[in-house]
Amino acid sequence: MKLPRWLRWRTDQELDEEIQSHLEIEIQANLERGLSRDEARYAALRRLGNRTRLEEQAREGDPLFGVETFGRDVLHGMRNLRRNPGFTIAATISLALGVGANTVIFSLLDSTMLKPLAFPDPGRLAVISTVPAENPDQPQTSSISTYFAFRDRTTSFQSVGAYNGAACGVGTLGSDQDGVPAERILGQTLSPSLFRSLGVKPLLGRTFTDEEDQVDNVAPVVVISHGMWQRRFASDPAIVGKTLALNRTKPTVIGVMPPDFTFFGDQVEFFLPLCLTGTQVLSRVGGNTIVGRLKPGVSIKEAQAEIDTISAQLAASDQERHKGLGARVETLQQAAYRDYRSPLLILQGAVAFVLLIGCANVAGLLLARAASRRTEVAVRAALGAGRQRIVRQLLAESFPLSVLGGLVGLLLSWGGLKLFLAVAPADFPRLHEISLNLRILGFTALVVMLTSVVFAVVPAIQTSKLDLLHSLKEAGRSGTDGIARQRLRRALVTGQIALALMLLIGAGLMINSFIRVQKHDLGADPKNLLTFNFQWPISEGAKPVGKYHGVGLWEVSPRPARTFDRVAERLRSVPGVLSAAAVNIPPLNSGTLPLITTFLIEGRPAPLPNGASADESKQPDQTANYFAVTPDFFGTMRIPILRGRDFNDRDKDDAPLVMIVNQAMALQFFPGENPIGQRVTLDLAPGERPREIVAVVGDTATSRLAREQAPAVYVPHVQQTSRFSGPWVYFRTGMYFVLRTSGEPTALATAVKRAVAEVDPNTPAADLRPLEENLDDQVRNMRIYMLCLGIFGTVAAILAATGIYGVMTYSVAERTREIGVRMALGAGSVDVLKMIFSQVGRLIGAGVAIGLAGAVALTGLMKSALYGVTATDPATYAGVSLLLILVALIACAIPTRRAVKVDPTIALRYE
């Protein structure tokens, strides 16, 4: 690269000319002193010294000169890359894989943890979570009374709002809307002040006022999302003031949110006020997420101090609702994406390993090349290049390599992100915002720059330490390489093996966990089961009447239960449906929302009554999971009835009360007895009377990931009490249907929807899908995590194998003469093998030892993601180590073969 004349301080040509004129004057002077022509010339030249060096020095100070030489060196580097396509491809792939993986994971980190939330001044948004005193690291949602207390008493916050994850956030858009069949849509209930706290303005209309969210008196208003506005109202500009058929009510649309208001997820399509009832206000039950906007200049720490004080006051003044509860303040971004933090950081660590292994590969290759370039460098040094100049040149040459690796890496990451978007769960935060933005490109550029320095500086320093004379003398001879360089390369390979092993062990633990999860006996047969949720709005099937055990109490009408029976009856006649039943809680997915009841066994003393135990915060020991089911639930799910009989149509609300227990319940509470015929009184709601146990059924998993078997009771859904606890009344106005189908479950979807609509046109068969898909969803995050670690581990192993291959090939090539001599002196193939393998063995052994130690130290971080295996599972450690050793040995096979086949006569003559 030559800079244009006008940019340059002085052209080389000018300097040349000046020096030429100097020489002529000097020669003239020498001639005048009486020297001969030749002598005069020679003396002048000698006096001037090394002309190249002079020119180099003269240029050195030119600020533009640095740019120019760097450019020239980069060009030189690029020519070198083109001349050595094998080297270039190997190095580029090594780098690109590392850079690509880093960019992908960083993009995910960026979208969840770094990219500011799309609210004005998002740094001032904070979440106040309730934390139990005995478990301060488990932030939970808060009760309404906690929300009110913080809202009314805090001075650190400019405004405080709350949103609720509870039931009225699910809506049914009625078929009377516009003739379109009823459909299930997702919504969010939130306090009017939440919009103020977040600082969002509607696109059209307005958001709620405080008057519209009075306790027990909610205004019939709704705000809809931009997506809903487009989808169902064709972006009607006059939408505000029209009504929406939602949950069999007709709220007025008062506003449309802007398209970028997707904080609650893309699927949330409407927003309602909190819909608070008087009993909810009195309750201790949580479910509300409190979000506030800090006053300008108030730090999280200051807010935390104030909230601590308020919490302490609450706990002291209102023991029933606040005893043992504290609160924690963190930024909204931290709180919202808390669950993603640790897995993403671990993955970022994993890809950093991949990158390091890749860098080590390139450094190794460069070291090997540096050896063959000793002569070139020595010649350059002899011709007047300064040491600094040579190091700079090597850096400049590694730079295009890094850039090339970086660009290919970016391409890879683009593909990787596409792949991730394809497999990511739909609820991954800000999924559609993930893209290669400037911050990510900056990160990648930084990574590229660092790699360039890292893998160039080592060989550069090695090379510039050259002893000039020695190198020039050795030029053209392939003498043995410097010991220091050899040692460095071996250290690199050892490090690669260690890093790859740590990654592979992490991946192995995840794979092991995943296999265990898949093999986990569910206690039921999920194949060919179609499920859907049939849910009435709570307001249609129940009304609040009082309070029980500190939570709201509702009177449930018998109408929903009758409808469930009719739906089940109708479904049984759909062709292809072998049997149909329903349960009040998502089947095989109750891990998140268990209804837990205490109970009394007739003829036995009561356990410590609720509230009288020494430690009030502890659950009484005598508890069971509570399920309400229709007849033939066990048959449909293929849950074995171990003894006794199933519920049937005669177990009506006026018939004798019955219940079925699972095996865990039978073993724990009726050891050595026959539970059938025993009478038990549940305590989920007032009005429970003793029920007779009529059967024992097999245990079922509460989810794919649930690890223990809890006692469970099943009651006929029509025999539930007419009054029910408020937080769970949702489970009385809806049920989850399960259909055993003769063929592919999805084939029946349309027929099932139609059958349901025949019975109740206003309630859709929501979330209609095979049960197996639901089960897959439960392990989806785990699968992605496993996939990522698996891919990274494999890449790491391949890169490390390449590294070993490179070192061994090089080492064998270097020792060809030595091997030849040994063979000429009588060594056989076995001796050569021994020699090679003692070297390989040391490399691999050291790498594996370091890797195992590192894995023990690091895998503890992923403990919470493991299932059924410990972080130091010996089988995984041993298996993965063996695998890696095998891969390493295979990588050595070709160079070893070459070493054994050395022909002494050729090897010796070659020199």
Add this chain to the structure above:
Amino acid sequence: MADQDRIQLLQGTLDLLVLQTLVFGEQHGHGIATAIQRTSEDVLLVDHGSLYPALQRLERAGLISSDWGTSDNNRRARYYKLTRTGRARLTAETGKWEKMVRAVSRVLKPGKQEA
């Protein structure tokens, strides 16, 4: 004068000498070297190899400027002359130099007041 009697220039003094030489008018590179050598009565020998980098350095710093001209014996040569900045710098540097020389001699010959 025999080579061993000559003194290698102290680091940094070449710049000062070049500037001083140019006080008397513009001069080309070879002329500057010759002038320094002659004025110092052959004690100081300027290394031609380092003269040109020094000239470039000074020119870049704005202390001297240059242009092509014709030498006494009709050769094209680059002539350097002192700029205003260069003149000011020379005065300052000369002052510093003299101070240093006095100080060094005081240390080397204690008790003897210099003239």
